[in-house]
Amino acid sequence: MSSKITPLSGFPEWLPSQRLIEQEILGRVQRTFELYGFAPLETRAVEPLDQLLRKGETSKEVYVLRRLQAEDGGTDDTVVKDELGLHFDLTVPFARFVLENAGKLQFPFRRYQIQKVWRGERPQEGRYREFYQADIDIVDRDTLPAHYEAEIPLVIGDALGGLPIPRVKIQVNNRKVLEGFYRGLGIESTEDVLRQVDKLDKIGPARVSEGLIAGGLSTAQAEKVLALAEIQAPDSGFADRVKQLGVSDPLLDEGLAELVRVVDTAVAEKPGLVVADLRIARGLDYYTGTVYETLLEGYERFGSISSGGRYDNLATSGRDVFPGVGISIGVTRLLAILFGRDALTASRAVPTCVLVAVNSEEERPRSVAAAAALRRNGIPAEVAPNAAKFGKQIRYAERRGIPYVWFPGERDSVKDIRSGEQADADAATWTPPQEDLRPVVTGAV
């Protein structure tokens, strides 16, 4: 392998010191998911192309695979039978997995899934072609109780709240509230209205209003639609404000009751985490109940770092239907935002806690044995690369942030190279302070 190597746009790669931070973040998210009883799942990276293309709007994002020397004589621009593509999210593969393995799973089925996904989009800040998602979903057979919609924000609050990152705010809404309200207003094409409302942040209320009226709404209807979208509240007070708009519809009432429950649960367990925001629509058309978006305080302009919602029709097979609710954390986007502002650091770039010095190459086995003894007690240790002068061996440790250097001798000794303190020690029993054992990740906030 040689020369002219340049990074690939849209395919971020971290240095080991950053990867160490990513692992720490992924590990803490995973542990939180497990604390809530979500079981681990990993699906293959590929799906049949026809499955990936069922939602037409994402077709442009798919990477298609072909074997370099495929027997079938290569590909053309049409979709070849059995052709495979890389998954662009974890929801489509999960739905497929549930259908394929329904007979072997216990329902309701709670799973988490932390994997890379790929999209052939034009790369730009916050958009990547390869990135990590961390998903949870709860699916049931036939029906899924609405209380699960109230559980999702608690999980995300714990998962992200436990990290050395800025505070998060989860914005919740309910598609039944929106659709019921629009229906109650006498609007037939609720989907068109949703699409317009979804643009509020981008183009502002005046232009959304124009769009709504151009789409056939009366001025009065458009005003009500915008009035609903303006409602925000940190507690269930939003429900009265909706009712004051004077629109009534059974679906609206159902949605309000569900949304009140989501907000009440969050207020009881995690005050300040959730805000009802009736502007949130989530473009994807498969959501049918609660929807979630999540903003990072101080980084709101980067958009949602964790989104999802309730879906009733994603996975169906003959008479079987598997409604679910889920959310996805955009881990790579989150990290890229924080790395770009040096808002996350690790105390060292390597796992090593102790560098074992080497007196001479003949005595290397002694150093190897000391390192082995330290490892048996769970202390990450490596042996110096050569028997250079001790000053040079110490600099090897310094450059990597390794805090201790071990010197084998008649009596072994260990030096904290930060303070310079050195003391006799026995590799079979010595332990460093807990905070030195592994690299520590800290945030700027």
Next chain:
Amino acid sequence: MSSKITPLSGFPEWLPSQRLIEQEILGRVQRTFELYGFAPLETRAVEPLDQLLRKGETSKEVYVLRRLQAEDGGTDDTVVKDELGLHFDLTVPFARFVLENAGKLQFPFRRYQIQKVWRGERPQEGRYREFYQADIDIVDRDTLPAHYEAEIPLVIGDALGGLPIPRVKIQVNNRKVLEGFYRGLGIESTEDVLRQVDKLDKIGPARVSEGLIAGGLSTAQAEKVLALAEIQAPDSGFADRVKQLGVSDPLLDEGLAELVRVVDTAVAEKPGLVVADLRIARGLDYYTGTVYETLLEGYERFGSISSGGRYDNLATSGRDVFPGVGISIGVTRLLAILFGRDALTASRAVPTCVLVAVNSEEERPRSVAAAAALRRNGIPAEVAPNAAKFGKQIRYAERRGIPYVWFPGERDSVKDIRSGEQADADAATWTPPQEDLRPVVTGAV
């Protein structure tokens, strides 16, 4: 998503109970790598196709990507400039990463990398199109001390020896021994001989001898080549047996000294782990020193589950050269072998330790609060899906292997549903026995 869903041959997927085992295995391997001071690295899944194809013999295995709606009008059968393929191992991407980031890395650079790789091969038992590899490598600039070749088996011995799997035996050899010996015999084309010797396990000594003679060796030369290949020893005794064959060459001596060191180090630190086996050649042509293969006791016929070696010329850029040594554990192959024989089991299929029962839907918040209190103490807990009769709620736990059911009440109580014992408990202070906290993975051996 609907109907006609079938598994894809070569793309294994585990059920959550198996994924849980895979995670445990990967986690323990990772912790061992970190104990030896290897830093984490993850490279993108794709590489420019021309980089992947530099080693001609693997070109048939590569999956090429195209964006479904690429602006450049699709692909044909030739290699398009800037075309991307999925990596087929972790060594080629690592070499590229080192060249790309040499200025930001500290050498010698020790890294581990645990990722999926893809190969477009025809699937068969033990061969997959998507599978996990767990790699370690140590690379240095210009020169790499040979003592690192002795360290690799210790890491693998700890990583695999700590798992609930059968014992492993690492077979080591040194390419300098083979090449030096062949040269000392007056053989010019040592590569052809290596290729023949590599077939020993498959076709036996008689046919290898025929192949060698057909390739231009004298009967005496062929006999010596086979005599060398027959040498095996659990200690450095192999060196005398090689010398007794009466061949001398400086490269042979150098290789023998290196191999003695590898074996001696292993005998001192992990007796029984390593065996010198002078038949091992490793087909890949980039190895230049020690080579490793690893067999699982009782599963030898499945071949090596962890292979690697020393390479001097993998990563070069202008005047910079980065020699290295590394090894790769074929995690998916290992798991598939053991799963196929029910040789690995988890004590339960979900992380959940406690199911919190629900008295009535009105009282659900009380159960949610009890679960939150348990989680604050690190106890995985989930709340029952509905307020069914307690017998039914207990069966929900039973079917998933959840050991405890929690009953909120005037005084809360907790029941071990395996023994039937029930006792009053406080969610803020109760803790289960350590062995119940997480699923436990055990092996059949």
